[in-house]
Amino acid sequence: MKRRDFLKSSALASGVFLIPSFLKPFEAMASNELSGFKNLVIIQLSGGNDGLNTIVPYGNDIYYQKRKTIAIKQPDLIKLNDMQALNPNLAALKELYDQGWMSIINSVGYPNPDRSHFRSMDIWQTASASDQFLTTGWIGRYLDANCAVNKNPYTAVEVDDTLSLALKGSKMKGIAVQNPGKLYSNTREPFFKELVNEHNDNLNEDNLGYLYKTMIETYSSADYIQQTSKTYQTKAEYPQTAFANQLKSVAKFINSGLKTRVYYVSLSGFDTHTTQINQQGRQLKVYGEAVAAFIKDLKQSGRLDDTLVMTFSEFGRRVEQNASDGTDHGTANNVMLFGGKLNKQGIYNNAPNLTQLDNGDLKYEIDFRNIYATLLDKWLNVNNSTVLNSGFRAMDFV
Amino acid sequence: MPRGLSYSVMNSLARIKHLYARAGFGLNVDKLAQYQRLSVKHAVDELFRSSDFSQPLSLLTANQTYQMADRADKTDTLTRKMFLQEQRQQEKDLNLAWLNQMSSTEAVLREKMVLFWHNHFACRTQNPWYAQQLNNIQRDNALGNFKTLLLQVSQSPAMLQFLNNQQNRKGHPNENFARELMELFTIGRGNYTEQDIKESARAFTGWGFNNKGEFVMRAGQHDDGSKTFMGQSGNFKGEDIIDIILQKKQTAVFICTKLYRYLVNDTPDKAHVNAMADLLYNGNYELSPVLKYVFTADWFYAPANVGNLIKSPIDLIVGLNRQFYITYNNPEVMMQFERALGQVLFYPPNVAGWPGGKNWIDSSSLMYRLKIPSTVLNNGIIDFHGKADPEDEALLAGMPNRKQVKTQAQSTADWDKFLAGIPKGTTKEQVAEVLLSPEINSNLKSVIVQSGSIKSMVVELVSTPEYQLC
Known part of the structure; x- marks a missing residue:
């Protein structure tokens, strides 16, 4: 990764990035699969x-x-x-x-x-x-x-x-x-992505481990929420x-x-x-x-x-x-x-x-x-x- | 391999850095040359020496708000609104005045301890004059005597009002103050009975304050009958109750447990806490000897106690301001940081204070924590709306169209000063070691090696979870 990217992106910390278009949306769940949840x-x-x-x-x-x-x-x-x-x-x-x-x-x-x-x-x-x-x-x-x-x-x-x-x-x-797209893009800034990738294992029970665990969970939750929610188009007014x-x-x-x-x-x-x-x-x-x-x-x-x-x-x-x-x-x-x-x-x-x-x-x-x-x-x-x-x-x- | 430099070989600079992380708000790079030859003992002496003098907050010069309220016809909507707005502005100004003092003072140990007492004696008041007064009491006594501190806090209008002692009268006792005094301020749950609360509330009847914000003992409202408290009987006054509570060794243990968690480790070590409590108790509740003992104890520098505390939001903001000489065109942005990270000065969540530790961290607060440092260093944009404090609801109710806040940090880091402060011959890794408390692991090493300049390395390092620890 180019490290200069991070400096640039942090100057625009507000998640102005667009959601990467190459990510394929999940298949929408069938509604009978959902009922009862x-x-x-x-x-x-x-x-x-x-x-x-x-x-x-x-x-x-x-x-x-x-x-x-x-x-x-x-x-x-x-x-x-x-x-x-x-x-x-x-x-x-x-x-x-x-x-x-x-x-x-x-x-x-x-x-x-x-x-x-x-x-x-x-x-x-x-x-x-x-x-x-x-x-x-x-x-x-x-x-x-x-x-x-x-x-x-x-x-x-x-x-x-x-x-x-x-x-x-x-x-x-x-x-x-507040906004799944924004949360997603915030967590995908290259520097954070790299930190997450480097820490996927060997997490300690101490506070540092807790911080990385929270970061990784946020990273994957942001992905899940973004990918799932965008499969549904709101029709109601x-x-x-x-x-x-x-x-x-x-x-x-x-x-x-x-x-x-x-x-x-x-x-x-x-x-x-x-x-x-x-x-x-x-x-x-x-x-x-x-x-x-x-x-x-x-x-x-x-x-x-x-x-x-x-x-x-x-x-x-x-x-x-x-x-x-x-x-x-x-x-x-x-x-x-x-x-x-x-x-x-x-x-x-x-x-x-x-x-x-x-x-x-x-x-x-x-x-x-x-x-x-x-x-x-x-x-x-x-x-x-x-x-x-x-x-x-x-x-x-x- | 344990985290942090191994205990036996922990060099003097690593110790000084740890000391300043805990007893202050972090070490500045320009102090490297000066401090790296200092022994721990000398550094501790220096910390106390520079905190000798207590510089009060003096933003508000009189209890203006009270006079205003007195004059104002409270039923007049416009006047009431203006009065509320003025109060809120003063609260903001007070918040920023304290942040500035923490960010610029040499008396770091004193301010760090004011922050501790601010949380220990957590209090909310809508009167900024009372808030400033209580804050200055906590500052004057931050390194002094706990009993004096406790008594002055208990007799401050802010606390008397907050815990309803103004309504505590003979025949109509209000137990709120008596309960929190024991549960949160001195001895802790499980060491007193409900009857002790009832009896001691009677002893505090009549404690109140006047229009000038001075403590008054309203003799006519004091219940001077006999009370039985913690096994002793007598015609106790409030001061007697405090004396009896302080006679219990458990009070010293309770205070030292909290101090230990603030300065050393989230998980108290019984032996260390007891050693502290002995000193506090046998030393008539003098605080400085206990703090000196902690800062010079070998165990304070043990690897398990280094780089493992999660910085409070204030620690994080103040540490940044100090290490990078930040100036803000719009200082109120710092209050947005406080809100986003969950610690607004003078607005503790309740009388128990901010729980701290892992409680600071959730998905969103962590994302803000990781972004705020680089944003401040790069004058970036913070996009944040957040929730209003419940106390602001009355103001908000009057504002029909509230817009989402998007704020440019409008901050300037003095990079020239920062870079000039780095002693000649210092390696990038050594600079990194000053900025980060935990051990530099292999991932961080590659960040350091690959970074093009010290500046870009610094921006990356302050954006790591490691920077959140002290």
């Missing part, structure tokens, strides 16, 4: 989404009393039953709801809730108790527990530049892929937003037959302390339209039955609005599920109780780790106690 898609809404203005408890007068300037008026709402309704910006989700592809779990939280963004997000991502600090994420521990079967980083894929704690285990970690693009990538991965169990995507901008109606409305619209396009894409390709989507946020917001037409950090929140095989379609449990509050905040009724336990036991087929330690009881939503 279950995958989980997790959508994180960062900033603490206001669940009460997402799934609106319009049947309860207290909602209107506590939110004089930001309550959504009845005629604007998209009613789901005589108590709860969708925020009008989530109109795109109504069709999914009517088809039985959506389920809403109310009042999800955990004991002694923390109102700090980063701490509560940490708790949700590590599935820890609120007085416990874990250095591994719950999906990462799923990878650890499962690594005898699935030993590749692409078993869990985050569509992003960086990898969240949720996907980091102690033995195994997922992989962050998606909105022109960054978030929709991420879900479009996930659908492409799923439809092309990537052997990935868990996908992770996030959307931020939900910390609405001021002028919430517009800010949250804008983000909910981005969310709802992208999810609707995603679910319909999977329905079209026949993979919806094998897919389960879970949306969460690190906390909900206080029942009473603040003086700036916004809401402050709260506690329990709703979790939204989507998929073709939901056991309990529609609204899973009672609307949040707005009367019996804990210091102005909703009381949780379902521990989020019971939801995780269900996903692990019934969808990913691992015993949840290997991941959640305390062994949480599974629910019956799938």
